[in-house]
Amino acid sequence: MLYELVAVFAGGGIGAVLRYLMTLCAGKCFGMPYVGTFVVNIAGCFAIGYIFGLTLNKTALLPQHLKLFITVGFLGGLTTFSTFNYEVFSFFKDGKIIHGAGYMLLSCLLGLLFTLAGFLAANYRLSITS
Numbered sequence: 001m002l003y004e005l006v007a008v009f010a011g012g013g014i015g016a017v018l019r020y021l022m023t024l025c026a027g028k029c030f031g032m033p034y035v036g037t038f039v040v041n042i043a044g045c046f047a048i049g050y051i052f053g054l055t056l057n058k059t060a061l062l063p064q065h066l067k068l069f070i071t072v073g074f075l076g077g078l079t080t081f082s083t084f085n086y087e088v089f090s091f092f093k094d095g096k097i098i099h100g101a102g103y104m105l106l107s108c109l110l111g112l113l114f115t116l117a118g119f120l121a122a123n124y125r126l127s128i129t130s
Contacts, residue, residue, distance in 0.1 A: 007065040011073020019078050034087045037080065038107060044079035045111040049118025051075075054125070 019040050026036030051071055055062050084107060091100030
């Protein structure tokens with residue numbers, strides 16, 4: 001149990017730092033820090049779908065501590081629903097209803113599509129290697 005907690009802790013720290021760096025980079029490159037949150041959320045959706053698809057019926061592919069490091073730790077630290085909601089709220093609070101609604105809709109729809117894409121990519125990979 002301790003090993004799994006350390007794995008989640010380490011993954012979460014790495015994911016959170018990467019998210020912060022992406023936000024800084026997006027702010028400098030695009031003048032809009034929320035682009036960084038958007039990108040990590042969409043990439044995280046693909047990654048978690050891929051891991052889920054990869055390990056759905058083949059738990060031996062990833063040891064439990066590594067799966068926890070990646071999903072709960074790294075991806076949990078990297079993607080942040082609370083940051084996403086704060087950014088949507090900020091758009092609404094500033095009267096930018098269309099921007100907020102568009103950001104929310106795109107994030108949710110693309111997030112779901114990329115989770116599915118990750119899942120399908122993992123299953124495709126498994127079907128060609130089996």
